[in-house]
Amino acid sequence: MTGDGDESSGSVRSYHVAWFITDEVRRDVTVTLGEGRTPDIVPGRTRDAVELGSVALVEGLVNAHTHLEFSRLTEPFPATGRFTDWIRRVVQYRRENPGPTGDAIRAGIAESMKSGTTLLGEIATIGWSPEDYSESGFGGVIYQELLGLTPERLIQQAELARSHLAGIDTAPNRGLAPHAPYSTHPELVQAAVDAARRFGRPIAMHIAETRSELELLAQGTGEFRELLTEFGLWNDELFRVPRRPMDFLKVLAEAPCVSIVHGNYLEEDELRFIAERPHMTLVYCPRTHAAFGHAPHPWRRLMDMGGCVAIGTDSRASNPDLSVFAELQFLASRHPEISHLELLHVGSGCGRIALGITETDNCNLTLIRLADPSSPDIEKTLFGPLNKVFGTMTGKRGSPLSMTP
Ligand SMILES: [Zn+2]
Structure with missing residues (x-):
């Protein structure tokens, strides 16, 4: 349980809300959790x-991609x-902050929960310990970051990949x-996929983030x-053969998720390759994408093809906060033609x-306080600019939920 609010131990609680929206949309109901x-x-x-x-x-809102090590920025x-x-700048920051990243991770988890996020896809680099997550109420996946271009590094990182996953009993999902x-x-x-x-x-994996990445490949x-x-x-051999993101997509597609x-x-x-594979999801980071001034993002095209698009905040190194709710408000304001219920599905x-x-x-x-509760059109108002996250309710099946705050 988290927070300082209603930590009702053992008792079933009922709440009257203006809207209840999961697979179904209900108005003016009492929800017993x-x-x-x-x-x-x-x-x-x-x-x-x-x-x-x-x-x-x-x-519950889901932040499918972040790097909590930068949460102190x-x-x-x-x-x-x-x-x-x-x-x-990122490399410099890491060099200047070489110690344990636990403080930043804990701060990032607290910030995420406060902004209504219930699950995270966290990229963990070095300096973290399982307790940073397990003691902070973390829900989601800890992805061990792997990188390297030299033969020595390759062997060491492939071993790190295996040992990270073998530690599955002692930490949340990895x-x-x-x-x-x-x-x-x-x-x-390939070793990571195996x-x-x-x-x-x-x-x-970050793929096709910039035009310069495509040029390098x-x-x-x-x-x-x-x-x-x-x-x-720099490795002349490695970048001599022309490649493109599709080459990586084909390898990654062998992984289960x-x-x-x-x-x-x-x-x-x-x-289309992604859209045709239900185990592959495109994670769009709207405000980070906008901050770098990229060409329009193809998330709608992928959805039109029947593909799955999720939302990430990326880190505080490229985004002012870790709020998925703010990402959805951002999309709602720029795409008034999209139903907010569709945005909710993307964000959860x-x-x-x-x-x-x-x-x-x-x-x-996730609880959202509505600035205009009288509006009957929740499809156009759920992520309105004046609405605010009010808290979260999380819990295991069969036991009472804890409510934050
Ligand atoms: Zn990232």
């Missing part, structure tokens, strides 16, 4: 119900210059995250070549698919 995943819902307000007022109780690094300059095509040797990506298959765990030129040369990592992170510059056939159910958490043994709900 004692039975975990399948709450009882009755019309109107029952006598014993706690009045929550103008609140929508919705499927008070503002993102500048994203207006070259992408590799932003990467240099996965693997080969970093990106410009930083991760294709053989290491380990993910062996342990039945999810995998996530296709021609072995551009700002990434400069960066790798500067870091003493796959998040393709960003995908800002995926081509039509690559989007699709996120669970991305993380491979589809079993129903946990109940996760």
Whole structure:
């Protein structure tokens, strides 16, 4: 249990809310949450119900992609210059902060819960311990980041991948995250996929984030070549053969559950490749995408093809906060033609698919305070700019939920 509010131990609680939105949409109901995943819902307000007022109780929000190690940053690094300059800032920050990352991870988890996020897809690098997550009420997947281009590094990182997944009994759900095509040797990506298959765990990888990444893969030129040369990592052999994101998608598709992170510059056939595979999800990070001034994101095209799109915040190195709710408000304001219920599905159910958490043994709900409860059109108002997250309700099936705050 978390928070300082209603930690009702053992008792079943009923709440009267203006809206209840999961697979179904109900208005003016009392929700009894004692039975975990399948709450009882009755019309109107029952006598014993706690009045929550103008609140929508919705499927729990999911942040399918973040890096909590940067959660101590008070503002993102500048994203207006070259992408590799932003990467240099990230590398510099890590060098200047070499110690344990536990404080940042705990701060990031607390911030996420406060903003209504119930599950996270967290990319963990170095300096973390399982307790940073287990003692903070973390729900979601810890993806061990893997990166390296040299033969020595490849062997060491492949071993890290296996040992991370073998530690599955001592920590929450684990996965693997080969970093990106410009930083991760294709053989290491293959080793990660092999380990993910062996342990039945999810995998996530940044793919097609920038045009310069595509240039490096296709021609072995551009700002990434400069960066790798500067870091003493340039490998002529490796980038001599022309490649494209599809080459990575085909390898990743062998894993049981796959998040393709960003995908800002995926081509039509690559989007179709993802859309045709229910175990692959595109994770779109809306405000990070906007901060870097990328070309319009293809998330709608993938959805039109029947594919699954989830939402990530990425980290505080590229985003002002870790709120998925704010990401959905951002999308709602820029795409008034999209139903807010569809946005909710993207920000919750699709996120669970991305993380491979589809079993129903946990109940996760987010409470949203509605600025205009009289509006009958929740499809256009759920992520209105004046609405605020009010708390979360989480718990295991069959036991009472705890409510935060
Ligand atoms: Zn990322």
